[in-house]
Structure formats: structure tokens, C-alpha cells
Amino acid sequence: MASIKKQKRIGIIVSFCVIVTVIAAACVYYVYLKTHSDKEMYRNSGISAMNNGSYGIAVNDFDMSLQEEQWFCEEMDLDTKMYKGTCLMRLGRYEEAYKLFTALSKESSPAVNQSAVISMLEIADANMLVNKVTGEGAAPPDDDTITRLKEAAVKDTGMYLYLASAHNRRQEYEAEMEDLNNYLASHPMNTYVAYELSTAYLKNGNIEEAERIINEGLNAADEVYKDMLNYNLVICREYSGEYDAAFELIKSLYEQYPKNEDIAREYTFLNSRVNPDTKPVNPFSDAL
Numbered sequence: 001m002a003s004i005k006k007q008k009r010i011g012i013i014v015s016f017c018v019i020v021t022v023i024a025a026a027c028v029y030y031v032y033l034k035t036h037s038d039k040e041m042y043r044n045s046g047i048s049a050m051n052n053g054s055y056g057i058a059v060n061d062f063d064m065s066l067q068e069e070q071w072f073c074e075e076m077d078l079d080t081k082m083y084k085g086t087c088l089m090r091l092g093r094y095e096e097a098y099k100l101f102t103a104l105s106k107e108s109s110p111a112v113n114q115s116a117v118i119s120m121l122e123i124a125d126a127n128m129l130v131n132k133v134t135g136e137g138a139a140p141p142d143d144d145t146i147t148r149l150k151e152a153a154v155k156d157t158g159m160y161l162y163l164a165s166a167h168n169r170r171q172e173y174e175a176e177m178e179d180l181n182n183y184l185a186s187h188p189m190n191t192y193v194a195y196e197l198s199t200a201y202l203k204n205g206n207i208e209e210a211e212r213i214i215n216e217g218l219n220a221a222d223e224v225y226k227d228m229l230n231y232n233l234v235i236c237r238e239y240s241g242e243y244d245a246a247f248e249l250i251k252s253l254y255e256q257y258p259k260n261e262d263i264a265r266e267y268t269f270l271n272s273r274v275n276p277d278t279k280p281v282n283p284f285s286d287a288l
Contacts, residue, residue, distance in 0.1 A: 039068035043080050046087075053227075053260040055087040062087070078104070078111040085120060086224045089192075094131070098124040116222035119190035126161035141166040153179075157186045164196065173200040189216045191225035198232045202239075211236045227257055234266060247274040 046061030062084040066077055081104060088097035101120045104112050141149075149166055153159040164179035180197040187193075194217020201210035210232065217229045230253055237246035247270040253260075254267040 039065050039070045039073060039076070041065075042068065043076065043083075046080070047083060050083060050087055051256055053257045055090045058087045059084055059091070075109055075111045078107055078109050082112060082116070086222075089120060089124065089224050092127070094124040094127045098128060113221055115188065116190075119188070119192070119220075119222055120224065122158055122161060122187070123190065123192045126158075126165055129162050140169040140171075146170075153182070157183060161193070168196065168200075173203050176200050177204070189220045191217050191220050191222050191229060193217070194220060195225040195228050195232065198229065202232060202235055207236050207239050227253065227260070227263075231263060231266070234270075238270070243270060243273050246270055 042061050042065035046058045046065060049055075049058035049061055062080050065080050066084075081100060085097050085100045085104065088094075088100065098121060101117050101124065105114065105117050105121065146163070146166055149159060149163040153163050160179045160183035164176045164183065167173075167176040167179060177197060177200045180193055180200070183193060184197075194213050198210040198213040198217065201207075201213060214229050214233050214236065218226060230249060234246050234250045234253070237243075237249065250263065250267045250270050253263050257263050
């Protein structure tokens with residue numbers, strides 16, 4: 001009888017140990033699943049696509065990354081959202097960008113650059129208003145729209161961004177430059193303003209001012225238009241006759257953004273200027 005009881009106790013202990021082992025294994029597997037995913041792979045893929053100028057593909061990759069469930073990734077997800085917002089801005093999807101940056105503005109994480117977020121909200125809001133007032137793809141803003149925007153800018157200096165966009169669509173670059181400088185009088189520099197203002201200076205033939213603004217923009221808090229600022233810097237070098245320096249910069253940009261048509265076209269031009277083909281058209285010309 002004692003032997004039977006002993007065997008039962010052993011059986012119970014063995015069963016308990018098996019159950020505990022199974023539960024422990026299940027817990028370990030659950031923790032593994034919650035701490036391992038394809039989140040980082042999709043994120044890295046999105047960053048690569050963004051660097052290549054494939055902003056639509058990048059947004060899809062970032063969305064895939066954000067959809068992956070994984071513990072301890074809150075900071076990574078916030079940083080991924082910053083990248084996604086940048087791509088939405090470059091795609092002209094301002095309403096989506098505005099909603100995303102509004103959500104990010106409520107975060108206190110070091111992964112969120114609040115100075116950049118504030119700038120992006122202002123830029124997205126400005127473009128949304130101009131599209132709303134004039135209609136996307138519609139004719140340039142009329143005089144009444146310009147008057148309304150000027151009156152609004154007197155009360156709120158942030159409205160100078162709206163006014164600048166309106167003047168740009170009317171190809172009134174002198175007025176656009178004035179608007180952007182009025183905006184900068186009470187707001188910090190960002191890459192969007194630097195790109196637009198330096199482009200206006202270039203169109204007006206003021207290379208020195210364009211380069212000054214570009215350098216300020218390259219030191220701004222956000223990254224959104226830094227590739228295009230460097231492109232404008234190439235144009236400055238080209239206009240100044242510094243073809244070697246222009247080529248080195250466009251070569252670097254072309255390697256990073258091979259799908260950007262403007263960069264590719266400029267690279268082809270400067271390459272032909274700096275590295276001309278010295279071979280004769282007729283390979284037998286020397287013998288003639």
C-alpha cells in the first residue's frame with residue numbers, strides 16, 4: 001500500500017513538473033514572439049526607399065513596420081512615424097502629414113524632435129489652406145485671395161507661409177521672397193522655407209543670398225528638404241563656374257537618390273562638363 005501511495009506521489013510530482021515545464025516553455029515562446037518581429041526590417045527598408053526618393057514605397061514599408069507587434073519598441077515606432085511624416089510631406093499628402101505630426105506633438109519622447117514637428121505642422125497647414133482656397137490643380141490664386149492672405153498675415157505671421165505659396169503659384173518670386181523673409185522674422189528656419197527661398201533667389205539671379213539661405217537650411221532642425229537644398233547648392237556652384245565642386249556634390253546626391261529625375265539630369269550634365277568624352281567621333285580620324 002505504501003509503495004502504491006509513493007508511486008502516486010511520484011506521478012503527481014512528475015505531472016506537475018511536466019505542466020510547469022510546458023507553461024514555462026509557452027511563456028518563453030510568447031515572450032520571444034513579443035520581442036521578435038519584422039518591424040526593424042520593414043523600417044530599414046522604408047529608410048532605404050526614402051533615401052532613394054521612393055517616398056510612396058517608404059510609406060508602405062513604415063506602415064508595415066508600425067503594424068508589427070513587438071514589445072519595447074515605443075521609441076522606434078515614434079522615430080518611424082517621424083520618417084513617415086517626412087515622406088508624406090514630400091508626396092504632398094499634407095492632411096495625412098498634419099494628422100500624424102499633430103499626434104507626435106503630444107509626445108514627450110526624445111525620439112520626437114518637437115522643433116521639427118512644429119515646423120512641419122505649419123508647412124502642412126499652409127499648403128492645405130492654399131489648396132483649399134484655390135483648389136488643387138486650379139488656376140493661380142486671384143487678387144482677392146492674395147488680399148485675404150495679406151490681411152491674415154498682419155494678425156498672424158505664420159500666414160506668411162500661405163501667402164508665399166500663393167505668390168509662388170503666381171510666379172511672383174520677388175513677393176514670395178518678401179513673404180518668406182517676413183515669416184523668418186518671427187519663426188525659426190526650416191528646410192521647406194530654406195528650399196523655397198533659395199529657389200526664389202536663384203530664379204532672381206541672387207546666388208550669394210541663395211547660398212546663405214541654403215547653409216542656414218542645412219543646419220535646421222528638420223531633414224525633410226535637405227536633399228533639395230543640396231541640389232540648390234549644386235546649382236549655386238554651377239552658376240559660379242565651380243564645376244568640379246558642383247560635380248562632386250551632385251555625384252554624392254546621385255548615389256543617394258538615383259531615382260530623382262532632377263538630380264539624375266544634373267548629374268548627367270555636369271559629368272559631361274567635367275569629364276568630356278575626348279574620343280574622336282570617327283576612330284580613324286587620326287589616320288586621315
